[in-house]
Amino acid sequence: MSESTLSAGTRVFDPDAIRADFPILQRKIHGQELVYLDNAATTQKPKQVIKSLTDYYEQTNANVHRGVHTLSMEATNGYEVARTKVAKFINAPRSEEVIWTRNTSESLNLVAATWAEANISEGDNIVITAMEHHSNIVPWQQLAFKKGAEIRYLSHNDDGVINFVDASSVIDSRTKLVSVTHMSNVLGTINPVAKLAELAHDVGAVILVDAAQSVPHMPVDVQAIDADFLAFSAHKMLGPTGIGVLWGRLDLLEEMPPYMFGGDMILEVTYEGAKWNDLPYKFEAGTPNIADAFATGAAVDYLSDLGMENVWQHEQELTAYAMEQILSLDNVKVLGPQDSSQRGGVISFVHDTIHPHDLGTALDQQGIAIRTGHHCAMPLVRSYDVVAAARASFYIYNTRSEVDALVNGISETEGYFNR
Amino acid sequence: MSESTLSAGTRVFDPDAIRADFPILQRKIHGQELVYLDNAATTQKPKQVIKSLTDYYEQTNANVHRGVHTLSMEATNGYEVARTKVAKFINAPRSEEVIWTRNTSESLNLVAATWAEANISEGDNIVITAMEHHSNIVPWQQLAFKKGAEIRYLSHNDDGVINFVDASSVIDSRTKLVSVTHMSNVLGTINPVAKLAELAHDVGAVILVDAAQSVPHMPVDVQAIDADFLAFSAHKMLGPTGIGVLWGRLDLLEEMPPYMFGGDMILEVTYEGAKWNDLPYKFEAGTPNIADAFATGAAVDYLSDLGMENVWQHEQELTAYAMEQILSLDNVKVLGPQDSSQRGGVISFVHDTIHPHDLGTALDQQGIAIRTGHHCAMPLVRSYDVVAAARASFYIYNTRSEVDALVNGISETEGYFNR
Amino acid sequence: MMGGMSGLNEMDELYEAIILDHYRSPRNTAAVENPDIDLEVNNPFCGDEFHIQLKVDDCSISGVSITGRGCAISQASASLLAELVDGKSTEEVQAAVDCVRRLLKGEEISNEEADILGDIEALGGVRKFPVRIKCALLSWVGLDDGLKEHLA
Amino acid sequence: MMGGMSGLNEMDELYEAIILDHYRSPRNTAAVENPDIDLEVNNPFCGDEFHIQLKVDDCSISGVSITGRGCAISQASASLLAELVDGKSTEEVQAAVDCVRRLLKGEEISNEEADILGDIEALGGVRKFPVRIKCALLSWVGLDDGLKEHLA
Numbered sequence A, B: 001m002s003e004s005t006l007s008a009g010t011r012v013f014d015p016d017a018i019r020a021d022f023p024i025l026q027r028k029i030h031g032q033e034l035v036y037l038d039n040a041a042t043t044q045k046p047k048q049v050i051k052s053l054t055d056y057y058e059q060t061n062a063n064v065h066r067g068v069h070t071l072s073m074e075a076t077n078g079y080e081v082a083r084t085k086v087a088k089f090i091n092a093p094r095s096e097e098v099i100w101t102r103n104t105s106e107s108l109n110l111v112a113a114t115w116a117e118a119n120i121s122e123g124d125n126i127v128i129t130a131m132e133h134h135s136n137i138v139p140w141q142q143l144a145f146k147k148g149a150e151i152r153y154l155s156h157n158d159d160g161v162i163n164f165v166d167a168s169s170v171i172d173s174r175t176k177l178v179s180v181t182h183m184s185n186v187l188g189t190i191n192p193v194a195k196l197a198e199l200a201h202d203v204g205a206v207i208l209v210d211a212a213q214s215v216p217h218m219p220v221d222v223q224a225i226d227a228d229f230l231a232f233s234a235h236k237m238l239g240p241t242g243i244g245v246l247w248g249r250l251d252l253l254e255e256m257p258p259y260m261f262g263g264d265m266i267l268e269v270t271y272e273g274a275k276w277n278d279l280p281y282k283f284e285a286g287t288p289n290i291a292d293a294f295a296t297g298a299a300v301d302y303l304s305d306l307g308m309e310n311v312w313q314h315e316q317e318l319t320a321y322a323m324e325q326i327l328s329l330d331n332v333k334v335l336g337p338q339d340s341s342q343r344g345g346v347i348s349f350v351h352d353t354i355h356p357h358d359l360g361t362a363l364d365q366q367g368i369a370i371r372t373g374h375h376c377a378m379p380l381v382r383s384y385d386v387v388a389a390a391r392a393s394f395y396i397y398n399t400r401s402e403v404d405a406l407v408n409g410i411s412e413t414e415g416y417f418n419r
Numbered sequence C, D: 001m002m003g004g005m006s007g008l009n010e011m012d013e014l015y016e017a018i019i020l021d022h023y024r025s026p027r028n029t030a031a032v033e034n035p036d037i038d039l040e041v042n043n044p045f046c047g048d049e050f051h052i053q054l055k056v057d058d059c060s061i062s063g064v065s066i067t068g069r070g071c072a073i074s075q076a077s078a079s080l081l082a083e084l085v086d087g088k089s090t091e092e093v094q095a096a097v098d099c100v101r102r103l104l105k106g107e108e109i110s111n112e113e114a115d116i117l118g119d120i121e122a123l124g125g126v127r128k129f130p131v132r133i134k135c136a137l138l139s140w141v142g143l144d145d146g147l148k149e150h151l152a
């Protein structure tokens, strides 16, 4: 098997060994083995990540940054080590550029409320794509509304690939921000963010990359793509819920006003006013999510050991196989690029006669977890003239036989509803 | 021992049994038993809370709210059950009034950015006390600055008790918000928030209670104190880091604009605009901190089993004992109420000749964890003409012999520096 | 092979024959002329959306049309609703809505109420699939709101 | 009994006799008249604050005063600094600051450098207590910044 011979990481990419690390994969659902294909929503966690939480709470737990006692020093140290791991993972020049947030959504809102609030004025425009997640639409809509700025959409072709003929007229001298998803959570499309960064920088705009679906699945290098901001969530990359990352260019972060006020983000307070702390603390108000930062470090270690090149290759192979199998079904249409090399491991599809919701329930009866609905991308899903779609999405522990189970499950469901 | 006969909870309050639930208490620090007296910063976690995290990730983990598959339904259900537990714990009329945030600081910032942003205008004033934590000072300073509003401070007497003669002139017809700590994290003072709520409501103002130090330690009933908003953090009450609560009165929450945009807080999005979801989701953008909500539920269960009356009584007894012991030391001055019945389990003190920082290091060598510094209440600490103080703070697992260890540790440190 | 038919039989309570029948052949879909009540309801999360039209004469329903798209449950439920209301008094309709609400919450309903509901009782199977209750209730809640507004 | 003296001996490296001596009797605290450099430094987290005054003639320090309050480490360090700079050239002072920085980072310093530092090498004990490094560096960094600005 070609997968098991890859080794850009320090560990052989062996799906069986990987599966053994995930306790939840032992669960039975309606008496069936769990086939978890809802990874774009959130991924499962290996025992190494779960253990890092247990270890933290059993051995280290304390508040950070101002403590002279041993636990506090250890907690502070581990918290910063985790930040450094994340910085290295995305090749950030400096670890102070890595800000802990709750999730991708908060990272995006942070930029909207600080950088964009300070830099976008009436008549300016913000460019996003027509395939964004709600979290990368609504903050900008609201800001544009408040400022009298304009939201512009980069269009895509029928197969979900951005239309670059359009792009250079959409992005113009009044563009202040281009905010685009690196990979669509519905279409699976991988967007050429480096190319968009160039277009943005050419007109003096800043580019924010919503990397919620890319950082977990492929090597991402913020310097290589020349991003200005990058946002992602730990829970979509083996890490815990409740913690995410905003990476930003040092000079931008330094100029930005703080987002929230209180606790660690303050250097000095008098009854009259306050002075902000240095980066990254300026953006981290109150007691941080220390335990989950530790666990995020553990998730990054796990992925780094596997090697992101190998993670990506595994998903590419599995996606190609799944596309082939799903497209072979008579009554199923797949949204997005039909060529699997242009997409990541997310496949949204609709069935001619079975509503996604009914399909979701029927697959669940067979132990197969997929997502159904608008996937927080309502305008996009509607543009395909459907109100909902079914979505299967893959990660490191998924296998070909799980794809077979999905395809078989769809056929069984057809049988059931045609009885 | 009188403690072990109390039982308003369902479990006997037995310090030995309680200590056995906390794995970290087995840790050795510099070869000594850990004496953890930094509970006002963050508390330790019982195995029940740690296990709830492990269980969640090993058996349930999935994204919430829109999933038709079993894991997602179970995750959604548990997430909402935890919310209901919290609502019951503070006697909130409805569980939709309980909003999950990251911590107390975010809860306060949320109110500042939404309710206060919409309701405070030029010439209005916001009343806080002179003993607030930075997180309950700086958001209001910034808002006041932006709006041309005024920040007013309720003063306190030398022994740290709010001066009510003053209060009724400070709170006036232009007061829109009174935001006060229920218990000072430096002085230990318990503030009469019900009385302040009355003064606020008399002039048509809203009262926000910073309950970061009260909800963990005493029975708190939002209806009995007639609060409008209440904020606290799970990590200070046996729960995980990374999750906190904002409770608000339904009618206020319903009128408020959202805080962050994205994910679950949206009902409908078009390319032109968006419609907000119902409470509490309107305030919960993006994937929530699901695991830590589960764990917060477990923390609430643990405290409820003990009974908050018993928790409070244990701390009152221990604090009285500690005050007596610490005040018996020649060179030590205690800040705040000298009468221990007016305070919670927080004792800040300064030594005539040993700087808090040196004391903290010396106590750490003896396994004793205290906090030193300004405790995020710089203006208050400075008002006592010191720049830093040492602070010991207690919780359910602390014992008289730990108080003895502290007092002995201070004496040993005196001996060391006078050698 | 993972998965397999076995699991699907457990859905029989959800997808009773009567539900599938209404799903495949929805009743009362022809537009009502000059409707007194005319509204859209939707559940954006599932993408279900229905268009409800009622003609109300002297507190009784003299015409009804419900059309739209959604999952089998929401469509069958809408069709069952359309079938029920035709010719009923507004009071009877409101009582039936209340009864369906209680049925789906898992509360007891009386024998007489069961008689009134008839086929509609088949919706009760959704109780074992709580995440689908919203689908079953969508058109009922919408029609109830519309009636209330009309009668106010 | 928990706790006990035993643990405190491990602090001896941090609180060497020379450190405690400078802490108890800080050197060069008398105000400088017409200082060329006059600045406040503070670390709000610990509450340490120092007032630094220097008289600089022809690139050499002809007068120095450092006063303030802080923990034993920051005070002793300030006093050691005050003792060192008196009469030194600005270049020598800057070399010494650099050397202390490296000492506290745990980097190697040469024998000659050690000779220049003299008693100051006692500050090296802080390396085992990383959270206290800021205390030891506070006045050094402040004075360095002040000198840079003066010379610029």
Ligand SMILES: Cc1ncc(COP(=O)(O)O)c(C=O)c1O
Pocket (backbone or CB within 6 Å): A263, A285, A286, A287, A288, B040, B041, B103, B104, B105, B106, B133, B135, B136, B181, B183, B184, B185, B210, B212, B213, B233, B244, B376
């Ligand atoms: C009274 C008070 N308010 C607010 C806070 C801030 O809490 P957090 O750091 O969890 O946001 C604290 C915690 O130190 C506190 O003691």
Ligand SMILES: Cc1ncc(COP(=O)(O)O)c(C=O)c1O
Pocket (backbone or CB within 6 Å): A040, A041, A103, A104, A105, A106, A133, A135, A136, A181, A183, A184, A185, A210, A212, A213, A233, A244, A376, B263, B285, B286, B287, B288
């Ligand atoms: C492309 C994209 N952006 C943003 C988000 C929001 O992430 P979170 O819910 O973790 O804030 C998601 C997750 O669904 C996503 O897929």
